[in-house]
Amino acid sequence: MQILTTAAGLQAYTEQARQAGKRVGLVPTMGALHDGHLQLVQAARTDCDEVIVSIFVNPTQFNNAEDFRLYPRVPEADAVLLEPVGCTALFVPSVPEVYPQPAVLRFDFGPLEQVMEGAHRPGHFNGVATVVSKLFHLARPHRAYFGQKDWQQVTVIRQLVADLSFDLEIVTCPTIREPDGLAMSSRNRRLEPVARAAAPLLHQVLQAAAAEVRQGVSPSEVMATAEAALRREPLITPEYFEIADAQTLQPLVDYAAGRDVVLCIAAHLGGVRLIDNLVIAG
Incomplete structure (x- = not known):
């Protein structure tokens, strides 16, 4: 499993894979991985030759500074979990690497973001769409994998892919639960x-x-x-x-x-x- 920390490194990795005729899968995460994430990686490995997992706690999708500060960060432990389930490259950029300058573009998903998460977390989906767009441009995956637990987020990302004509398929995988039914998070x-x-x-x-x-x-x-x-x-x-x-x-x-x-x-x-x-x- 290769560890990539720069946008240029990720682009070079995926370009080489595509030139070799390989299918590329992307699993975007914010880390602190659990079995739900690992199921996404395994699904990607079944479909694709190369599986890239990104770990980036994206500051632009948090509208609560304390939530951002307290979000669990355990990158070393995450890396140990990923290789056995089929991850071939781990992308762990810094904030300046993803945002060399503040993003000024603003996304508007209309009614899709005016309810539920969008209504209670203003600006959340703008941040999600910004970072996901960047990851899609850099990794150029054939498929990107997301969990059903974030249903509204997946719906917004599907709209993003359609509106911006990204040449990839969004794959939604079932929510993985603890034995007592709690959705893994x-x-x-x-x-x-x-x-x-x-x-x-x-x-x-x-x-x-x-x-x-x-x-x-x-x-x-x-x-x-x-x-x-x-x-x-x-x-x-x-x-x-x-x-x-x-x-x-x-x-x-x-x-x-x-x-x-x-x-x-x-x-x-x-x-x-x-x-x-x-x-x-x-």
């Missing part, structure tokens, strides 16, 4: 034991809500029940619970035949913000 390691014990309630609420949706219970009733269940746990401070069209991300008043539905949740537990979702086929 780098932020989970920041949870205190009592908060960690309460955290599986997020997935339990999603599962109960999904069962009601499948029974045809109205979105407003499903949301009321879910929000009440969350409020009964004093360690959880809900931020949002939304029932939306899985493609447009717009909140639903009723269900439409043949349209997938996504249930999305965000909550704070002891100062740690977690998100999760479930997708229900139309």
